[in-house]
Amino acid sequence: MIRLLNRLTDPETRHPFFDQLEKLVRNRTGLAGLIIITFFVFCAFFAPLISPHNPIENALYEQLKPPVWAPGGSAKNILGTDDLGRDILSRLIYGARVSLMVGVVSVGIAVLLGTFLGSIAGSLRGWPDNLIMRIMDIILAFPGILLAIVIVAYLGPGLKNAMIAIGVISIPHFARIVRASVMEEMEKDYVLAARAAGCRRRRILFNAVLPNCLAPIIVQASLGFGAAILDAAGLSFLGLGAQPPIPEWGAMIAMGRSMILRAWWVMTFPGIAILLGVLGFNLLGDGLRDAMDPRLRD
Amino acid sequence: MARQRGSKPARQTAAVFRVSGSPGQSIVSRELFGLPRLCVIGAMPERNCIAGVPMTGFIIRRSLLVIPTLLGVSIVVFLLLAVTPGDPAELLLGERATEQSLEAMREYLGLNEPLYVQYGLFLKRLVKFDLGETIWTRQRVSREIMERFPATIELSLAAMFLACLFGVTLGIVSAARQYSAFDYLSMVGSLVGVSMPVFWLGLVLILIFSIGLGWFPVSGRLSIGTDLTVITRFYVVDAIVTRNWKALWDVLHHLALPAMALSTIPMAIIARMTRSSMLEVMRQDYIKTARAKGLSEAKVIFKHALRNGLIPVITVIGLQFGVLLGGAILTETVFAWPGVGKWLYEGVTKRDYMVIQGGTMMVAAAFVLVNTIVDILYAVINPRISVK
Numbered sequence: 001m002i003r004l005l006n007r008l009t010d011p012e013t014r015h016p017f018f019d020q021l022e023k024l025v026r027n028r029t030g031l032a033g034l035i036i037i038t039f040f041v042f043c044a045f046f047a048p049l050i051s052p053h054n055p056i057e058n059a060l061y062e063q064l065k066p067p068v069w070a071p072g073g074s075a076k077n078i079l080g081t082d083d084l085g086r087d088i089l090s091r092l093i094y095g096a097r098v099s100l101m102v103g104v105v106s107v108g109i110a111v112l113l114g115t116f117l118g119s120i121a122g123s124l125r126g127w128p129d130n131l132i133m134r135i136m137d138i139i140l141a142f143p144g145i146l147l148a149i150v151i152v153a154y155l156g157p158g159l160k161n162a163m164i165a166i167g168v169i170s171i172p173h174f175a176r177i178v179r180a181s182v183m184e185e186m187e188k189d190y191v192l193a194a195r196a197a198g199c200r201r202r203r204i205l206f207n208a209v210l211p212n213c214l215a216p217i218i219v220q221a222s223l224g225f226g227a228a229i230l231d232a233a234g235l236s237f238l239g240l241g242a243q244p245p246i247p248e249w250g251a252m253i254a255m256g257r258s259m260i261l262r263a264w265w266v267m268t269f270p271g272i273a274i275l276l277g278v279l280g281f282n283l284l285g286d287g288l289r290d291a292m293d294p295r296l297r298d
Numbered sequence: 299m300a301r302q303r304g305s306k307p308a309r310q311t312a313a314v315f316r317v318s319g320s321p322g323q324s325i326v327s328r329e330l331f332g333l334p335r336l337c338v339i340g341a342m343p344e345r346n347c348i349a350g351v352p353m354t355g356f357i358i359r360r361s362l363l364v365i366p367t368l369l370g371v372s373i374v375v376f377l378l379l380a381v382t383p384g385d386p387a388e389l390l391l392g393e394r395a396t397e398q399s400l401e402a403m404r405e406y407l408g409l410n411e412p413l414y415v416q417y418g419l420f421l422k423r424l425v426k427f428d429l430g431e432t433i434w435t436r437q438r439v440s441r442e443i444m445e446r447f448p449a450t451i452e453l454s455l456a457a458m459f460l461a462c463l464f465g466v467t468l469g470i471v472s473a474a475r476q477y478s479a480f481d482y483l484s485m486v487g488s489l490v491g492v493s494m495p496v497f498w499l500g501l502v503l504i505l506i507f508s509i510g511l512g513w514f515p516v517s518g519r520l521s522i523g524t525d526l527t528v529i530t531r532f533y534v535v536d537a538i539v540t541r542n543w544k545a546l547w548d549v550l551h552h553l554a555l556p557a558m559a560l561s562t563i564p565m566a567i568i569a570r571m572t573r574s575s576m577l578e579v580m581r582q583d584y585i586k587t588a589r590a591k592g593l594s595e596a597k598v599i600f601k602h603a604l605r606n607g608l609i610p611v612i613t614v615i616g617l618q619f620g621v622l623l624g625g626a627i628l629t630e631t632v633f634a635w636p637g638v639g640k641w642l643y644e645g646v647t648k649r650d651y652m653v654i655q656g657g658t659m660m661v662a663a664a665f666v667l668v669n670t671i672v673d674i675l676y677a678v679i680n681p682r683i684s685v686k
Binding site for chain 1: 366367368370371373374378379381382489490492493494495496497498499501502504505509620621623624625627628631632642643646647649654658661662665666669
């Protein structure tokens with residue numbers, strides 16, 4: 001075990017992943033992002049253990065209790081309760097699960113399809129390139145959130161369709177990045193060497209070129225993750241995403257909106273949770289960009 | 299040797315080549331639409347490089363590009379309805395439709411014809427600006443949109459004004475005092491700004507400034523008791539033209555909170571962009587020359603650096619304006635602002651597909667037009683691109 005650890009941390013023999021990780025941790029922005037995200041992932045994984053109450057259980061005698069520090073609040077519900085008496089802190093903790101799932105699924109869709117389409121366009125060039133990139137241009141011709149809303153309007157509201165819609169609107173960003181990187185890498189000597197050695201095009205693309213294009217994809221994935229959480233919250237706020245009683249942050253804000261006069265806490269805390277979560281991924285994305293790919297700095 | 303996988307030296311040279319060999323700023327311009335609000339990644343598509351092509355040629359080509367883009371948009375809008383399960387005629391007319399009107403609608407849409415004929419009919423109606431009637435109010439969709447677009451544009455312009463004013467100022471000061479506490483705070487602030495859900499910020503603003511302090515109204519464009527002769531539907535313009543100062547005050551009061559909420563994301567992006575662009579310009583030799591000949595720092599910044607530093611910012615401003623037009627949906631819903639966004643959202647909740655179809659088409663068309671204008675404007679403002 002210790003030998004393995006030594007092997008992993010020794011600068012001479014360790015995998016390049018750890019070089020990147022060290023750079024990321026040394027970069028304050030990236031570290032801050034990493035800490036926030038770790039916190040949310042922790043909440044999501046251990047939600048049943050750390051949340052004080054059941055997030056979807058109504059407690060009709062505990063309706064609209066204020067947070068603990070406000071007059072009338074009790075330590076039983078630290079951040080207060082909503083109009084059905086559900087504990088807000090517990091709902092926030094479980095909400096981390098929903099948001100992370102939204103991020104993973106929609107960014108997953110976008111990365112897979114975007115990388116696939118982008119690498120085809122960048123390596124084949126010619127008409128496939130033209131066809132794919134023009135379709136991507138058309139998706140980009142819509143304001144992102146509008147297209148997501150419209151797709152969900154046709155597919156029907158729900159978390160699943162919201163994730164699909166958000167994934168679809170993010171595909172062009174990945175496709176463009178991958179295409180540009182693939183085109184750049186294809187010019188390099190190692191590709192020529194691989195071709196001279198008799199490698200097939202597909203093998204060159206997947207075994208040699210794509211691994212070298214990973215850095216911008218990872219950076220974009222991190223930023224896209226934050227944007228996906230934000231868009232999903234927006235869709236849920238409009239009633240198009242997560243349906244009750246799923247504890248989703250955007251849906252919680254929508255619920256709190258109607259009782260803004262009586263209970264400010266119902267809509268305030270979910271907003272802070274979204275803000276922190278998205279901030280974490282934006283910080284991580286910025287940090288990753290600085291650590292992995294200095295030329296992409298703005 | 300696993301460590302060589304990154305092939306670093308080759309990458310560095312490629313980077314130098316790319317930044318100097320092509321209009322580096324358009325990297326920013328392209329990737330900033332829509333989703334990755336902060337990302338300035340990846341290379342631009344070639345059509346953004348207009349190196350060596352004369353300006354008028356570029357303007358014509360770029361303008362003509364609107365046609366295929368709008369055709370593509372119309373195909374998407376058309377297909378969305380066509381692939382939705384169910385009878386499109388019934389979707390468009392709602393559940394209360396009679397068999398007779400359904401039959402008329404099927405005839406109108408050409409549902410008995412193949413798909414491409416249906417699309418042809420759809421396109422023909424679009425060109426005539428015939429977007430159908432809404433299910434609920436039986437109004438012409440095109441008229442409803444025209445009535446509401448000025449409200450959305452007014453809100454977007456007000457938000458853009460705030461975003462530019464504060465964004466550019468923050469960016470300049472941050473660049474002038476790089477690594478100072480101010481720089482740090484404003485950059486962290488701008489990161490928070492892009493991470494904030496706009497609809498939540500809107501509600502918080504209502505909570506603090508309308509309900510708590512009572513400074514601004516909660517929603518709408520005009521108080522019920524205020525008289526205003528509506529001419530252009532831009533209420534600010536109407537109030538000024540009719541010299542109705544009381545109404546102007548009221549209109550501005552209603553405009554303040556939604557504009558503030560809507561302006562956060564573009565403000566943050568503009569601040570970051572201004573800062574990085576100014577820092578890049580300030581490193582150049584001509585700035586050293588200006589300093590060496592003894593100019594004051596203020597003169598160096600405002601007379602020499604700002605002119606070049608703001609060029610990439612202008613693109614971002616333009617693109618963000620397009621994003622605002624679409625992003626107004628959430629803000630308008632929160633503030634009950636009677637614009638296209640709120641109307642479109644109501645169409646979605648009522649499942650009024652005529653509204654969804656027409657509204658999407660029009661907002662996307664506006665977005666495409668704004669982006670085209672920005673691209674052309676950028677080429678006109680930045681002569682360095684066309685010279686290369």
